[in-house]
Each structure stands twice: as structure tokens, then as C-alpha cells.
Amino acid sequence: MKKQHIAAAACLVAGAIGFAAVYSTQKIGKEEVPTEISQTANIVEPTETEKPKPVETEKEQPSEQETKQEPVAEETVLHFDPQGITNWPIKGDVLLPFSMEKTIYFPTLDQYQYNRGMVIRAEEGADVSAVAKGKIIDVYDSAETGHTVVQDLGDGYTAIYGQLKDLNYDEGDTIEAGDVIGSVSATSKYFTVEGNNVYFAMEQDGKPINPMEYFGNI
Template identity: 30%
Template sequence: DKARRQVREARSALAMLNQKVSGLEQDYAALETQITAGRAYAAQRLAALYKVHWLGRIHLLATADSFFDFINRKVGLERILAQDEQVLEKLRSDQIAVEGVLEQLGSARAEQQATEIKLTRRIQAMDGEQHRRAQLLEQVRSEKTLALAAVNSLKEAAHALNATFNTLTPVAPPARPAESLAGVDNRPFNTHKGLLHWPVKGKIVSFFGPYRDEKTNVVNFQSGINISAERGEPIRAVSDGYTIFANWFKGFGNMMIIDHGDHYYTVYAHLEEVFKVKGDRVESGEVIATLGDSGSLTGPALHFEVRHHGKPVDPLEWINKG
């Protein structure tokens, strides 16, 4: 990624700078050796020139045995002086060169230090990013573990509810006076398909049927619909019937099951207050509970099911969508 590429580039630049510094240090050492040797030679030559000056150039030439010897001494002296001038010029050139090398060396070392600091910071940043990613990965794994546990809990609750329907014994409703039956809709439950009113005012947040959990990528089955609404919102029976279950149920919280006859049932879960008990008669539109979040993993929402012979069917096929 970008951070690793930057670290590689910084390391490559630092390696080149190290080579440059090493080369400059070698050049500096060689020049220092030359300057030291040149200074020693120059000191000897200055001493010799001082003696020549003390004796006098004319005296040196005048003591020649012949004109030929005079010419040879003059040419030799001029060559010596010229060579001495070259040595002194080389010494001056080497001193200027070493000053330049020292300047380049100082600049290279400063750049080397800046590159090392930059490399250290990039490595620290990369280590920090790797640590952050490791923490994020651990968090994701932890959340996925929790999500898987939640999905498994929902599956277990659904299986338990299915098993509960096999063991429920309908409670015969108490006899009602004839006058109290006036206006009661005695039509079979299946004649109300598509006509049932909503059990609570709210918004559907999950639908009936198979679905894939986004966090765990696990396929699960929703045996009803979940309707999100405000806590305390009244929950109403969708049709006449009587209560065959009103208690806490693992995974669903406070739950009520109403028997509507002909093996049709409706389930209301995640309730807060429950106003009916087992055996109570309920009428269509009657408030039977209030909305809560007991047993819910997503906040206040009503879990609503319609079942026939204990098997869940799509509630939206029964509710009046108008």
C-alpha cells in the first residue's frame, strides 16, 4: 500500500545518501592525506628557500666554476622554484577542494539526518496504521462473533416457538350471554385475509421469509414481520379470539399468542405491558399490550406473526395494506 511504498522509497533514498556520505568521507580523507604531505614538503622547501635567500641567489650563481655551471645552476634553481610553486598551488587547490568536500559532506549529512527522521516517522505511522488495522480487525471479528451469536439465538428462539405451538392446548373461552354477542363478527378467520387492521402504527423494518444477515452473511428465516414504533405505542388484536399464551419467552421477551379458531393464530412479541392473561377473550381492535423492546436486539419493535396449524405464513398477505 501507500505507506509501505513510501517506506521503501525512503529507505532507498537513505541508502543512496549513505553511499554519497561514505564517498565524500573517503574523498575528504584522501585530501587530508595529500594536504598533510603537501604541508610537510612545503615546510621543507620553505626552509631550503630561506637558506637560499640567506646565502643570496647571486652568491649561489657566482660560485659557479664555469659559465656552463652557471647556466645549469640557474636553470636548476628556476625549475626548483617552479616546482615549489606547483606544490604550493596544489596545496592551495587541495585546501579549497577539502573545504568544498566538507561543505558537501555537511549538506549530505543534514539530508541524511532529515531522511532518517522522515523514515522513522513513516515507519511509526505504518506501525500505528497496522496496529489500528489489527484493532479494527479484532473489533470486526468480535462484532461478527456477537452477530453470529445473535443469529443463532434468533434461530433457537424460532425453533423453540415452533416447538411451543406443538404443545399449546387451546383454552375454551367462557360462555358468553347471547346479548353480548350482538355485533360480534363470527365469520371464520380465513375470510379476513387481506382485511386485518395493523396491530400497531409504525414502519416495517424486516419482512417475512428468508434473508441474509449483512454482518455475518448467514441466511436465516424471518417467521413474521418486525414493525418499529415508539415505546409504549398501543398494540391491538387484529381479530377476535382468545389468549392461549401470555408470558415471557426467550428470544421474544413478553409475548402473547391469540387463537382465532380453525387453527389460526397471531403472535405479538417484544411487548412492554401485557393486559391479557391466558384464557382471556379479545376483540378485534382491542388494546392488548404496549410496545417495548423486551427480548429485542434492535430497540422497540413489534414482532408480529400469523400462523396456521402452527406454521408461519406471510402476515402482509393478511393485513389491509390500504
């Protein structure tokens, strides 16, 4: 019986020794051969190169001239006032009156015809004044009335001044009653017999009207 116990104990000891030997071999193997995890752990991945940040340039500020806006001039609204006609364009005898109801005789032309305006005697170089406040809307040359200015008086009324020179104002200017528009020029060939004069006419919506209806009290 003792012999059996001894033999069993010997087997247990032998088995323990064998297990220890195997465990030691596996441990050494692990130390000598690096595992896949240890290999990848030692690999240093390249870091992403940091891109340089764009340099913000200072925005160019608009110049004072660019930011400063020119004030918009308000358009003057004209209204014709018959009482606003305070003067003739020039004082002088009426050589040829307004006449749209019947023809009158024109000495230089030696014929009868209608007259859309007035022909007023004047000396060359004398001042010609605006009869009312208004805006100059046209300046042109005519064979009949010479250098001519058209003035908008408002509400469809216009004044026309002919036989002028040395104008003081341009198209687009607004002038007051009594302002000197220019001076009397030498007469055109249509009035050589009548002599130097100022041609003056008024219209309402393009139709001639008699200036004497407004000059009667001045």
C-alpha cells in the same frame, strides 16, 4: 204289701238325703279351694314398657348459596375470517419482512436466516392492538421476542405478538379486533441494531403464513 211300700219309700228318702249331703260338700270344697283357672286369672301380667318415640329434628335446609348454582358460561366457538382483520398490530415500517422461502439478513445477529414473522418498527410504550377477534391461549417470555402473547383466531389460525409489556388481558380472555393487548417494550438483544419493534407472526395449524396476505388492503 204296705210294709214293702213303706220300706221302699224310706230308702228313696234316705238316698235323696245322702245325695244332698254329698253335693253340699263338693260345693263347699269348690268355694274353699280356688281352682287353677281362678288362680291364674288373678295374676296380672306386666305390660310392655312403651318406648319413647324418637324426636324428629327439623332437617337443615340448604343455604341459598348452596342451592344457587353458578351459570355455566358457554364456550365461544371461534371461526377465522380473513375479512375480520381490520388493522395492523401497530403502524410502522417493516424492518424485517416475513420470509420462509429464502433467508434474509438480520443486522444484530449479522447473519442470514428465515423469518417466521414480521418485525415492525415501533416506539416504546405505544399501544399494540389485536388484529382480529380471538382468545388468548398462551403468554410467555422469550429471549428473542420478549413478552409474547398467542391468540387463537379459530379454525387452526393463530396470531403471535412479541416485544410487549403492561398486558391488559390474561390467558383465557377473548378479545375483539382493535382491543389494546398491551404496549411496546424495550427491544430484546436479538434486535438492538434494528431498534424498538413489535414482532408479529401468523400461523395456520402450526405452520407460518405471511401476514401481508391479510394486511395488504388495510
